[in-house]
Amino acid sequence: MAAALIGGMLQQGLCKAEVQVIDVSDSARRRFEEMGIAAHPQWDSRTRADVVVFAVKPQQMKDAVSGVKAHCGCALVVSIAAGIRCADLARWLDGHGRIVRAMPNTPALIGAGVSGLYPTAGVDAADRRAAEQILSAAGKSVWFDDETMLDAVTAVSGSGPGYVFYFVEALEEAALTLGLDSRAARLLAVETFLGAAKLAASSDDEPAVLRAKVTSKGGTTESAIELMESRDIKACIIAAVQRAGQRAAELGDLFGKD
């Protein structure tokens, strides 16, 4: 994720010399160096940062924070770690007050992600712009005033690509059962999703209206949707996403417990 964010920012005109990476992994540092980015195993005490972005696994956050907290005093801290709450991060950072928590999603890797952002009270307008600029490398973003909404973001867009891939898998399997070869099945399933999502994004119509427009009376789409409705597929999807939201809250409790 860090490489995706940095790659996106470089494309937006950020100068390579303005970014430094700290990564304990030799292979990850080599990859950053191949991008022309200075990478170190720990903070070089001569380095001063305006913004420090934490992009490690949630279970590695406490360690990562303890290794650099002495240098974060005057910086805006941005965390993209799933489930790590600002209060826990602030506690690990000895009370740091300028934190933006972000929840991006996997399409960030190709600049097509969407992120939820939450600012702590010490974050000012300039900090918001700085955080937004970093996350804009990963795609679009939306701010929330209530941190618990990031659990909802995690359930909807954070885990969302997984649901989409699941649906694509199902569409592809269905295509195979109807006799299409695997190449055609993959192409039709993926492109249909891509095209329909682009249409929904660019249209003024609600998704339900777009659906109605492609659902002719007595036609093929109608017969498929009728079967889905009779089996409560929509209710099942809603329940599944709600369950993901509950799990996000549970993981927040777990990751921040010490």
Ligand SMILES: NC(=O)c1ccc[n+]([C@@H]2O[C@H](COP(=O)([O-])OP(=O)(O)OC[C@H]3O[C@@H](n4cnc5c(N)ncnc54)[C@H](OP(=O)(O)O)[C@@H]3O)[C@@H](O)[C@H]2O)c1
């Ligand atoms: N991937 C996504 O789509 C996505 C979406 C939303 C949010 N996120 C969040 O983004 C964060 C980063 O995810 P990722 O998949 O990019 O993680 P990742 O591939 O594991 O990258 C993190 C890097 O940090 C290194 N590291 C571990 N502990 C460190 C420490 N104490 N100091 C410095 N470097 C350390 C890791 O080295 P080792 O490999 O040796 O541990 C690894 O090279 C996660 O918290 C995840 O929840 C990811």
